[in-house]
Amino acid sequence: MLRARADVTTCKLGSRVLTRFAPSPTGYLHLGHVVNAIYVWGVARALGGRVLLRIEDHDRIRCRPEYDEALLEDLDWLGFVPDVAPGGRKSLRQSDDSEPYERAVDDLRRTATVYACDCSRKDIGGEHYFGRCRTRGLDERPDRGLRVAIPPGIERFDDLLLGSQEQTPASQCGDLLLRDRDGNWTYQFAVAVDDYGQAVNLVIRGADLLSSTGRQIRLARMLGRVEMPLFLHHPLIEKKPGEKLSKSDRDTGVRDLRRLGLAPAEVIGRAAAAVGLVETMRPIEAASVAELFR
Ligand code: GLU
Numbered sequence: 001m002l003r004a005r006a007d008v009t010t011c012k013l014g015s016r017v018l019t020r021f022a023p024s025p026t027g028y029l030h031l032g033h034v035v036n037a038i039y040v041w042g043v044a045r046a047l048g049g050r051v052l053l054r055i056e057d058h059d060r061i062r063c064r065p066e067y068d069e070a071l072l073e074d075l076d077w078l079g080f081v082p083d084v085a086p087g088g089r090k091s092l093r094q095s096d097d098s099e100p101y102e103r104a105v106d107d108l109r110r111t112a113t114v115y116a117c118d119c120s121r122k123d124i125g126g127e128h129y130f131g132r133c134r135t136r137g138l139d140e141r142p143d144r145g146l147r148v149a150i151p152p153g154i155e156r157f158d159d160l161l162l163g164s165q166e167q168t169p170a171s172q173c174g175d176l177l178l179r180d181r182d183g184n185w186t187y188q189f190a191v192a193v194d195d196y197g198q199a200v201n202l203v204i205r206g207a208d209l210l211s212s213t214g215r216q217i218r219l220a221r222m223l224g225r226v227e228m229p230l231f232l233h234h235p236l237i238e239k240k241p242g243e244k245l246s247k248s249d250r251d252t253g254v255r256d257l258r259r260l261g262l263a264p265a266e267v268i269g270r271a272a273a274a275v276g277l278v279e280t281m282r283p284i285e286a287a288s289v290a291e292l293f294r
Contacts, residue, residue: 018200023055054198115135131149155214
């Protein structure tokens, strides 16, 4: 599937592929994560690249240490081993250091309008934020919510599976929240800062995040990133048509499948079959997922 695109990828990236596996510890690892891991490790290895493990625990309210620990343990059990991350560490945790995000806010302030905003979801009434607080600036900061004004315009990017894409972040979502009212950095902002700061040049994730990509590219551009990563948004496991997997689905939790006596290769095989990477279910070792993409 990726054979024809592999040359394009290496030639477009111009350097060795660095991708990331970036789970949020808000629940246990499930088959949806396993599908993502198959794509991340499989494509990275097929292209001779490396995988960075980033624990996305920016939401300090929803993330829990027990999920964080379980996630690492399940990943290890499955046999997906990350390569050494920048700084010589095996994994990076967003909560380890808030300085990159603070610095990025300072960078944005030089070229864009960053303002305090404590509008609630109810105030906004949808996905699009019209900039009600835009004139507030940062002088009065009774809260910790921060937004940045997003200039209009189109963002274009290449998706290795879906082809070329076009998105218009300003009209899709309006001004982006950088930090919420509880003081948590937001997903869009933290990912844009991290993918840039960690020099990730290939982003591989589920198709449910496709609409975020234009926003993250726009933020990265505003932060000064010149070379954008390539993207691959892969199919998701669908239970019933249109219904997404949830982390609380017991029948798809890696822990539950382990308890039922399945071997790691059987869990990986089940995930691969669920998204049509193989026609019929067969055991697949983590070490050989690259074969699915060669
Ligand atoms: N942390 C996100 C999640 O677990 C994935 C983010 C990404 O790949 O950009 O859904």
